[in-house]
Amino acid sequence: MSTIEMIEAAAERLNGHIRKTPILSSPFLDNLAGRRILVKPECLQHTGSFKFRGAWSAISALEEAERQRGVIAYSSGNHAQGVAMAASKHGISSVIVMPSDAPQLKIENTRALGAEVVLYDRANEKREEIGEAIAAERGLTLIRPFDEPLVIAGQGTTGLEIAGQAADLGVTQADVLVCCGGGGLTSGIALALEKHAPNLRARPCEPEGFDDVKRSLASGQIENNNAASGNICDAILTPQPGNITFPILNRLCGPGLSVTEEEALRAMALAFLRLKIVLEPGGAVALASALFRGDQIEGDDVIVVASGGNVDPAVFSRALEFLT
Known part of the structure; x- marks a missing residue:
């Protein structure tokens, strides 16, 4: 809500x-x-x-222990960069799941902002499933792009x-x-x-x-x-x-x-x-x-x-x- x-x-x-x-x-x-x-x-x-607004809002509201474990997001590029920068400014790690056909500028910028980028096939794979699986495996907090x-x-x-x-x-x-x-x-x-x-x-x-x-x-x-x-x-x-x-x-x-x-x-x-x-x-x-x-x-x-x-x-x- x-x-x-x-x-x-x-x-x-x-x-x-x-x-x-x-x-x-x-x-x-x-x-x-x-x-x-x-x-x-x-x-x-x-x-x-x-997108930086929402990313900072979500990350800054996390409990410190949860935040320090790192965050993950899925995005075609703008939420990706927002989360990557907000995470970097908080001194924590981030993983971003991005479609392989996203604009190259967005992929490169996300990596340059310190995130680990995981690419997927938009036509045949579901980013939600990939993001939730990595979050569970690594203990990361998922920052959803809009329904959050x-x-x-x-x-x-x-x-x-x-x-x-x-x-x-x-x-x-x-x-x-x-x-x-x-x-x-x-x-x-x-x-x-x-x-x-x-x-x-x-x-x-x-x-x-x-x-x-x-x-x-x-x-x-x-x-x-x-x-x-x-x-x-x-x-x-x-x-x-x-x-x-x-x-x-x-x-x-x-x-x-x-x-x-x-x-x-x-x-x-x-x-x-x-x-x-x-x-x-x-x-x-x-x-x-x-x-x-x-x-x-x-x-x-x-x-x-x-x-x-x-x-x-x-x-x-x-x-x-x-x-x-």
Whole structure:
């Protein structure tokens, strides 16, 4: 169970260890979208994504004896790097189970941050089974990427910041678009907004063909994706919403949005050109939704969480081709 009290407690533990990311805007993007777009660039967070928040929240809350035994996580890359850095800063060991087809940059960064990386075949093996087996064998604590209350609490600190920043900007009512995989970030933000900015509404954004959260919200029950891979938005490809996250999403979120791979790449290019930030495809789907799904959004303002920027140069080059 995740609560606003857990998020507020996580904010105290994270104080001094995370970056309070700013709010960015561009009149060029506003003109394209037909409304003001306010972008919160979590790509500027430690390790290049919001995931450091949840990792620090979970590891810092462990009992000292448990923490010293080390931690394990499974991730396509961003949670991996967040856990690896948080573990390193706590002076403990970490093991990360990663798909062999994850972006090479994410694999290399995770190793460089001190983690032991165990690769697996995403199409034929289940990371949960591998992670739980290694955890049991070595006595490690498993830090799940989204369906974990302490991780959700850390991600929810993003929502606390949004609530305060929106108030400073005079934004009292708006959709908050969030790049969504298993729903840890989206559910954490939704819980924070419920108390601190109740007229701001979280909405999950996903790639087309992997829009399990959007479909789950529409049906009122957890829906699965048919495929585990095959989309450029690797950071947010999950089989289904989490058992912990979905009830929160279902209670608090507005309808989901989905975009094409090309639209995610276009959003990356525009973020680079107009905001001077680097996004990965999975971290750009919320911005793409604001830019290209405006008919599904109401109001004069929309807040976008640009969730990550860990992109291989070759993929980023593909995105920049849309500027020519």
